[in-house]
Every structure is written in C-alpha cells, then in structure tokens.
Amino acid sequence: MPNQNQNKISLPVIKRLPRYFRLVHELKDRGINTVSSSELAALLGTTASQVRQDFNCFGGFGQQGVGYNVDLLFRELEKLLYSGRELDTILVGTGRLGRTISGFLASEATGFRLVAAFDNAPGEIGRALGQLTVLDVATLQDFCKKHKPQVAVLCIPEQSAAELAPTLLQLGIKGFWNFSNYDLAADSPGVTVENVHLGDSISSLGFQVRNAEAPRA
Amino acid sequence: MPNQNQNKISLPVIKRLPRYFRLVHELKDRGINTVSSSELAALLGTTASQVRQDFNCFGGFGQQGVGYNVDLLFRELEKLLYSGRELDTILVGTGRLGRTISGFLASEATGFRLVAAFDNAPGEIGRALGQLTVLDVATLQDFCKKHKPQVAVLCIPEQSAAELAPTLLQLGIKGFWNFSNYDLAADSPGVTVENVHLGDSISSLGFQVRNAEAPRA
Numbered sequence: 001m002p003n004q005n006q007n008k009i010s011l012p013v014i015k016r017l018p019r020y021f022r023l024v025h026e027l028k029d030r031g032i033n034t035v036s037s038s039e040l041a042a043l044l045g046t047t048a049s050q051v052r053q054d055f056n057c058f059g060g061f062g063q064q065g066v067g068y069n070v071d072l073l074f075r076e077l078e079k080l081l082y083s084g085r086e087l088d089t090i091l092v093g094t095g096r097l098g099r100t101i102s103g104f105l106a107s108e109a110t111g112f113r114l115v116a117a118f119d120n121a122p123g124e125i126g127r128a129l130g131q132l133t134v135l136d137v138a139t140l141q142d143f144c145k146k147h148k149p150q151v152a153v154l155c156i157p158e159q160s161a162a163e164l165a166p167t168l169l170q171l172g173i174k175g176f177w178n179f180s181n182y183d184l185a186a187d188s189p190g191v192t193v194e195n196v197h198l199g200d201s202i203s204s205l206g207f208q209v210r211n212a213e214a215p216r217a
Numbered sequence: 218m219p220n221q222n223q224n225k226i227s228l229p230v231i232k233r234l235p236r237y238f239r240l241v242h243e244l245k246d247r248g249i250n251t252v253s254s255s256e257l258a259a260l261l262g263t264t265a266s267q268v269r270q271d272f273n274c275f276g277g278f279g280q281q282g283v284g285y286n287v288d289l290l291f292r293e294l295e296k297l298l299y300s301g302r303e304l305d306t307i308l309v310g311t312g313r314l315g316r317t318i319s320g321f322l323a324s325e326a327t328g329f330r331l332v333a334a335f336d337n338a339p340g341e342i343g344r345a346l347g348q349l350t351v352l353d354v355a356t357l358q359d360f361c362k363k364h365k366p367q368v369a370v371l372c373i374p375e376q377s378a379a380e381l382a383p384t385l386l387q388l389g390i391k392g393f394w395n396f397s398n399y400d401l402a403a404d405s406p407g408v409t410v411e412n413v414h415l416g417d418s419i420s421s422l423g424f425q426v427r428n429a430e431a432p433r434a
Contacts, residue, residue, distance in 0.1 A: 018417035100317040111423045175426035192425035200235035208409035209392035
C-alpha cells in the first residue's frame with residue numbers, strides 16, 4: 001500500500017473510509033467481483049469522481065476503465081482501517097452508557113483492547129466489567145503513567161470530562177471517543193477526537209420532525 | 218419567535234442549534250447576562266459572522282452592537298428546540314444498545330415519549346423496559362396503524378434495518394434515530410434521519426490514532 005500521500009488525507013475522506021469498507025464488504029459477501037467507481041458512487045449517494053479522488057488519496061486501488069477488484073479493495077481498505085497493533089484503551093465512566101459502549105468495543109470494534117475501566121461512584125468501583133474490575137478514577141493517573149494507554153472512551157458528564165481532559169492529554173492519550181456533552185477540541189497536535197453527542201443528535205432530530213410537520217408560514 | 222425563515226434553514230445550521238443551546242445554558246448557569254457574537258464564536262471555535270448568520274435564520278435574537286441577552290437567547294433556543302408537543306416514539310431492538318438508548322431518551326432527551334418497544338427475540342418479547350413491555354416486532358404494523366407514532370429508534374442489525382425501513386416509512390414514521398449500520402437515506406420528503414454510526418466513528422478514530430503515531434514516509 002503506497003502511503004506517501006497519507007499525511008495529506010483530509011478528515012472528510014477519512015470519515016468516509018468506514019462506509020466504503022462496509023459497502024465493499026457487502027459486495028464481497030454477495031459474490032460480486034468487480035465494481036466501478038460509478039456503481040460505488042450510486043450505492044453511496046455520491047459521485048464517481050468523488051470516489052476516484054478519495055481512493056487516489058490512498059494510492060489508487062484500481063485500474064482506469066477496468067473497475068475495482070472487490071477482493072483487493074476489501075483487503076486494502078481492511079488493511080488501512082484495521083491493521084497494525086491494537087490500541088490500548090481505557091473507559092472512563094462505567095454507568096449504563098459506558099457499559100454498553102465497552103460491550104460494543106469488545107464485540108463490534110476491531111483494533112482496540114480495553115485495558116482498564118474507571119469510575120468515581122463507590123457502587124461502581126470494584127464491580128466487574130467483562131474481564132475487568134472497575135477501578136477508582138483516583139488511580140487513573142498512576143495507571144496511565146505505568147501502562148500508557150493510547151485511547152480513552154469518555155462516558156461521563158460534561159463537567160467531569162472538562163475537568164479530566166487536560167490530565168488525560170498530559171498523560172499521553174492520543175485518541176478520545178467522547179460521549180460526554182463536553183466539546184473536547186483536538187487542538188493538541190497528534191490528538192484525535194471523535195465526539196458522539198447523543199443529546200445533540202436527538203435534539204436536532206426533534207427539531208426537524210416538528211418543523212417538517214408544522215404548517216409552513 | 219418569527220419563523221418566516223424556517224423553511225430556508227439549512228441542515229448544518231440546524232445541527233449547530235443544540236451546541237448553541239448547550240453553551241448558552243452554561244453561560245446562564247454561570248450568571249452571565251450578555252454575550253457578543255464574537256464571544257460565542259470564540260467559545261465554539263467558529264466566527265462571529267457565522268454566529269450572526271445562524272441566528273438570523275431564526276429571526277435574530279439580538280441587537281447589533283449590544284450583544285445578546287443570555288436569558289432571552291436561552292428561552293428562544295429552548296423554544297425552538299424543545300417546544301411543541303412530545304413526539305410519540307417507538308424503539309425497535311431492545312438489546313443492550315436499545316435499552317441504553319431508551320434510558321437516555323427517558324432521562325436526557327426532551328420532547329420524546331417512548332410509547333412502545335419491539336424485538337424479535339423470544340427472550341426479549343414480554344420483558345419489561347421501563348414502564349413498557351417489549352412487544353413482538355410482528356405486531357409493529359398493527360401498533361403503528363393504530364397509534365401513529367412519529368419517530369422510530371432503530372437499534373437493530375443492518376440487515377433488519379434495511380428490511381424494516383420501507384415498512385416504517387409506509388406506516389408514516391417521520392423521524393429515524395438510526396443506530397444500525399444501515400445507511401438509511403432520507404429520500405422521502407418530510408422524513409428526517411439522524412444516523413449514529415458507532416462503528417464508523419470508532420473505525421475512523423482508530424485510523425487517525427494509528428496514522429498519527431506511525432512514522433510518516
């Protein structure tokens with residue numbers, strides 16, 4: 001895989017990669033051998049030139065006029081997205097959302113290894129979470145200094161996230177999967193943030209449904 | 218609230234509304250009375266002209282040169298986002314994710330009323346979910362014809378979502394909160410889709426963390 005262009009890949013392209021992978025995975029499962037950029041574009045609701053441009057960021061994947069080999073495309077996208085060593089990951093916040101997300105991480109995500117889970121509630125500390133035992137968040141600094149996890153999943157309230165974020169950055173966390181309402185900004189170089197704002201998502205849905213059904217002025 | 222412009226509001230503006238609301242809520246809690254568009258912009262990592270332009274879509278909210286009254290702004294944003302009658306909502310898929318999301322809907326979201334939950338697993342049907350009892354998904358059509366819910370939360374696998382979506386659309390569902398991997402496209406007029414693709418989000422995070430730390434070619 002030529003990767004001389006990888007430092008030029010824009011965030012929107014990166015964000016489209018998992019969708020490409022899911023689609024190509026499906027085509028492969030359906031026994032389809034070749035796919036053109038126009039076919040991919042139609043399935044994704046985008047343009048053929050967008051698809052070609054995106055794939056060019058990663059060194060191509062196909063030959064002009066022949067279409068893409070689905071098997072090859074699958075392997076290359078899989079390598080791009082999921083190869084390399086697993087990322088040691090900690091979970092902060094083991095309430096209902098945290099437990100669900102940790103289950104998702106264990107069963108559905110590739111490339112992450114949950115190495116510790118923290119909470120500050122006496123009722124949570126010491127409880128089992130999969131193979132782990134929930135640790136007191138007061139021990140988080142020591143744990144991170146010793147084990148150097150790379151990714152933190154934040155399933156805590158906004159205020160707690162705001163307070164904890166600088167510490168986690170200082171401890172060398174490179175990636176945040178942030179479910180708190182706190183707008184964690186990736187302003188430190190080399191740090192990645194994926195925000196999943198469930199509250200914003202449902203609020204925006206509600207606004208749109210109400211305004212679509214209301215009679216327009 | 219003047220709403221003569223509401224049919225011109227673009228999706229990106231709508232998606233920014235909940236963030237504005239959260240921020241203004243926080244300013245209000247901190248006892249701040251007035252805020253300028255530049256101050257809001259700085260807190261949100263955007264530009265003052267963007268803020269003014271966004272607010273203009275909703276009829277203003279403020280006076281040039283005086284800044285915005287935080288209390289008024291809070292009330293107007295709250296009215297925009299959360300006023301009006303509650304939207305009757307059904308949950309499809311009551312596994313771990315579905316149960317967590319329904320808990321979130323009950324405790325954190327405003328303006329939604331969960332009226333029924335469905336699953337197809339014999340072990341789930343008949344189980345309690347909050348005040349509800351999980352119903353057999355085979356009864357979903359009858360339920361929707363009778364009760365006409367407006368919103369469906371999909372916490373089911375991709376294939377099930379693909380199969381169920383046309384039925385739900387036909388039954389008059391106007392808003393989808395879609396946690397399945399299925400790319401539900403809102404191509405029906407008046408239908409709103411909010412996709413929360415946890416798998417895509419974590420895949421994209423993994424890619425970025427791995428590529429940020431790998432030595433560049």
